[in-house]
Amino acid sequence: MTQYVIIGDGISGSSAAETLREEDPDADITVITDEGEPLYNRILIKEHAKGKLPEAPISIHDEEWYDERDIDLSLNTHVTSVDTDAKTVRTHEGEDHEYDKLLIATGGTPTQLPVENSDADGIHHFWTFQDARRIREAAENSEQAVIVGAGLLGIDFAAVCGAQGIEGKYLMRGDRWWRYALSADGAEIMHEGMREKGVEPVFDSGVDRFEVDDDGHVEAAVDPNGERFECDWAGVAIGLTFNTEFLRGSGIERDNGIVVDEYMQTNLEDVYAAGDITRFYDVLLGEQAQNGSWGSAKEQGRVAAVNMAADAEEEEFEWVSSYSITHFDFPFLSFGHPTLGDEHVERKYSDTEWRRIAFKDGKIVGGVLIGDLSPQSKFKQLMREQRVVADQAEVLLEQSVDLDELAPAQEQ
Numbered sequence: 485m486t487q488y489v490i491i492g493d494g495i496s497g498s499s500a501a502e503t504l505r506e507e508d509p510d511a512d513i514t515v516i517t518d519e520g521e522p523l524y525n526r527i528l529i530k531e532h533a534k535g536k537l538p539e540a541p542i543s544i545h546d547e548e549w550y551d552e553r554d555i556d557l558s559l560n561t562h563v564t565s566v567d568t569d570a571k572t573v574r575t576h577e578g579e580d581h582e583y584d585k586l587l588i589a590t591g592g593t594p595t596q597l598p599v600e601n602s603d604a605d606g607i608h609h610f611w612t613f614q615d616a617r618r619i620r621e622a623a624e625n626s627e628q629a630v631i632v633g634a635g636l637l638g639i640d641f642a643a644v645c646g647a648q649g650i651e652g653k654y655l656m657r658g659d660r661w662w663r664y665a666l667s668a669d670g671a672e673i674m675h676e677g678m679r680e681k682g683v684e685p686v687f688d689s690g691v692d693r694f695e696v697d698d699d700g701h702v703e704a705a706v707d708p709n710g711e712r713f714e715c716d717w718a719g720v721a722i723g724l725t726f727n728t729e730f731l732r733g734s735g736i737e738r739d740n741g742i743v744v745d746e747y748m749q750t751n752l753e754d755v756y757a758a759g760d761i762t763r764f765y766d767v768l769l770g771e772q773a774q775n776g777s778w779g780s781a782k783e784q785g786r787v788a789a790v791n792m793a794a795d796a797e798e799e800e801f802e803w804v805s806s807y808s809i810t811h812f813d814f815p816f817l818s819f820g821h822p823t824l825g826d827e828h829v830e831r832k833y834s835d836t837e838w839r840r841i842a843f844k845d846g847k848i849v850g851g852v853l854i855g856d857l858s859p860q861s862k863f864k865q866l867m868r869e870q871r872v873v874a875d876q877a878e879v880l881l882e883q884s885v886d887l888d889e890l891a892p893a894q895e896q
């Protein structure tokens with residue numbers, strides 16, 4: 485009987501456990517997580533922090549779900565090391581779990597700002613359900629907040645401010661939100677959306693230090709220009725530090741995350757990884773890539789489990805990810821790898837509609853749609869087909885995209 489150990493019960497670890505049970509009904513499956521609750525919907529915790537959603541619908545599995553599938557779940561258990569020669573996983577309680585095949589699905593932890601008082605009371609990071617509960621409580625009892633981190637997670641803090649009627653100051657380093665994927669035109673739509681929610685973007689700013697009161701609670705952020713922004717709390721979302729600390733000395737290849745091939749296998753036989761933690765070989769992009777999104781993590785967990793159970797390179801991970809934001813009056817969607825590529829085209833259609841497409845070697849590798857998401861499935865289809873279309877930007881930028889207007893695909 486094969487023994488599988490999965491570290492992490494986020495969507496990638498949990499989807500792997502579910503698939504393993506389907507693929508290998510007799511196997512011994514253990515899932516270890518350092519969180520105190522089984523899988524919940526990380527995408528929805530922002531709605532809880534906004535005060536819009538109670539706890540119950542956010543939970544996905546209860547402990548019974550694991551019992552019913554004969555999956556051994558260890559909550560509140562932190563893995564401290566992996567011995568890949570002895571094939572054991574050690575927990576903080578000194579317990580060793582033996583494995584035949586191991587899946588690492590440990591995701592990341594929000595990075596702290598490297599500035600004075602960055603760990604003060606009232607400075608929040610956003611990753612777990614527990615974080616969301618704390619943010620909700622802070623937000624419900626406050627009038628003003630500071631947000632740092634001009635990316636997809638930072639904007640959730642802005643939405644919390646908007647929903648809770650808090651005056652927010654969103655301190656950004658450059659001249660716009662998500663400057664790696666948006667031009668000034670696209671970003672301006674997002675800035676207007678923030679302003680309508682009572683959140684003011686502050687450009688060429690950031691945080692030089694936080695100031696705290698006598699109780700050690702944050703009371704202001706001071707930016708590099710010396711400007712002081714008073715706040716009852718601060719939300720920091722400047723990126724993720726991948727949870728690989730416990731793999732030191734394990735021989736598992738890491739490069740800002742765990743390196744895996746398209747089968748989710750690491751450099752070591754019998755060790756796989758899935759989800760945010762991976763630097764995986766993206767078969768559509770033709771290079772190693774990273775991707776922090778729910779759908780992709782779920783699929784990576786499934787694919788890893790299929791290959792683990794088959795003990796073979798049975799299935800490749802091939803996926804076009806997407807990440808949407810629904811906080812504003814207009815929808816927003818990023819797909820694929822919008823910050824990569826060697827060329828891009830874009831167009832603004834109205835005050836709330838904009839589109840940008842990124843290409844690599846003439847093929848679409850990602851993009852951003854604001855206001856009108858209707859072309860998304862066509863762009864994703866072109867990505868999957870790996871069609872060279874960069875020279876037909878006019879067709880792709882038409883308000884209503886008609887793929888029949890594209891010149892026939894060339895033989896590759």
Ligand SMILES: Cc1cc2nc3c(=O)[nH]c(=O)nc-3n(C[C@H](O)[C@H](O)[C@H](O)COP(=O)(O)OP(=O)(O)OC[C@H]3O[C@@H](n4cnc5c(N)ncnc54)[C@H](O)[C@@H]3O)c2cc1C
Pocket residue numbers: 491492493494495496497516517518519526527529530561562563564589590591592610611612637640727730758759760761775776777778779781806807808809
């Ligand atoms: C506020 C917020 C909003 C988001 N919104 C969206 C969205 O709209 N759309 C979208 O696609 N994605 C969104 N995401 C991203 C998405 O949630 C992640 O990409 C996805 O959850 C990653 O899943 P994972 O299983 O790879 O990692 P995680 O969900 O991070 O799970 C990893 C688990 O491993 C545990 N762990 C780590 N180290 C250890 C250890 N040593 N021992 C034991 N356990 C350990 C962690 O505690 C955690 O429970 C959002 C994320 C957040 C935080």
